[in-house]
Amino acid sequence: xxxxxxxxxxxxxxxxxxxxxxxxxxxxxxxxxxxxxxxxxxxxxxxxxxxxxxxxxxxxxxxxxxxxxxxxxxxxxxxxxxxxxxxxxxxxx
Numbered sequence: 577x578x579x580x581x582x583x584x585x586x587x588x589x590x591x592x593x594x595x596x597x598x599x600x601x602x603x604x605x606x607x608x609x610x611x612x613x614x615x616x617x618x619x620x621x622x623x624x625x626x627x628x629x630x631x632x633x634x635x636x637x638x639x640x641x642x643x644x645x646x647x648x649x650x651x652x653x654x655x656x657x658x659x660x661x662x663x664x665x666x667x668x669x
């Protein structure tokens with residue numbers, strides 16, 4: 577069993593409250609779940625209005641598949657106009 581994880585640090589310049597931040601994150605998470613069938617959640621920076629860290633996980637039997645899916649998730653999130661990716665990492669175990 578191969579487990580791939582990814583963390584994505586986001587900056588949302590237009591977010592003026594936790595409510596607006598949650599609205600953007602909910603939309604991103606729902607779209608990622610539907611498009612890639614992965615687990616995704618906010619894992620850090622809960623109290624900051626303009627920052628968020630998303631954690632993404634995928635389970636597979638193939639290392640290349642897990643890496644490809646997580647790379648596509650990063651590209652997908654990077655196309656979101658309301659959030660900018662500051663940093664991201666992928667780990668495969």
